[in-house]
Amino acid sequence: MAKGISELDVHQAADDIIATGERPTVEKIRAHLGTGSPNTVTRWLETWWQTVGLRLRQRAVEAAAPGVPERVANLSQRLWQAALQDAGELAVAQTDSARQALDERERALESERVTMVLQIEASHRRELEAQAQARAAGAAEELLTAQVSQLSTQVQDLLRQRDGAYRRNERLEQELDATRRSLGESATAHDEERRALQTHVRAVEDRAHAEVDRHRLSLRSAEQGWERERVALSTALRESEQQAVAATSREQQAVRHAQEAIARADGLEAQLTSLKETTNRLTEALRHTTPSTPVLDQEGKQRRTSKKRRHNASPPPLSDKAGR
Incomplete structure (x- = not known):
């Protein structure tokens, strides 16, 4: 969150912009304030939209109250704004605490994600190794199949040679x-x-x-x-x-x-x-x-x-x- 920018500043800038008849946006609020982080302006602009109806009704009540001195009205407005600012700061503190917890949770999740990524990578490597072993086993099986076929051929040749030897032996005996x-x-x-x-x-x-x-x-x-x-x-x-x-x-x-x-x-x-x-x-x-x-x-x-x-x-x- 950028320094020097509060929820009250963003709300007042949004009020000023909407008083001119324009729709408040992040770029217009940053241009009106001359500073501010887009994320911070976006967050406070969302809270402004949530309270804009209440503030408009408050202004209508103030405008309808007869005989209220302007200084009293301004003072009450300032008190209200101060209360809103305190409430906003409290909300900011709570939000910051929640954000810190969320950041810690995110870091824990990131760590878990990294661990899971490493585990996934290790699992992927093991899968690749298993696939390589499977391919090696398939190649070995093909080689063994070829050797078995070759041995079968050699056995058939030996059987034919044996039969030929038997026939030659019979011929020699004759x-x-x-x-x-x-x-x-x-x-x-x-x-x-x-x-x-x-x-x-x-x-x-x-x-x-x-x-x-x-x-x-x-x-x-x-x-x-x-x-x-x-x-x-x-x-x-x-x-x-x-x-x-x-x-x-x-x-x-x-x-x-x-x-x-x-x-x-x-x-x-x-x-x-x-x-x-x-x-x-x-x-x-x-x-x-x-x-x-x-x-x-x-x-x-x-x-x-x-x-x-x-x-x-x-x-x-x-x-x-x-x-x-």
């Missing part, structure tokens, strides 16, 4: 069975070839023994026939050796097939070793069978020597007959 059957067939064929070779060797030996027996009948014919038979026997032996070499080559080829089969299907090494041992025994048997020819040669020589001695001791006609 190939292994086929290889085993092939080895069995190769072994059977090898046994048949070995038996056929042994039969042929025995037949050759039988023929050789038969030829030796025929050579005993006649020395010269035996010598000539023996030479032919020896050549034939050598040829037959060479053929048998060639057949043995061919059989060995077939055996080696069978061994190579067996080795390739063993390389594709692990675990057949023992059977291949057995087949090799069988081949070695057959080769050894063939090696022991081949030297029969020199024995026959030595035996034939002894028989020829014995026949020659008997020939030298016999008479000539027998020799001619033997020659013929």
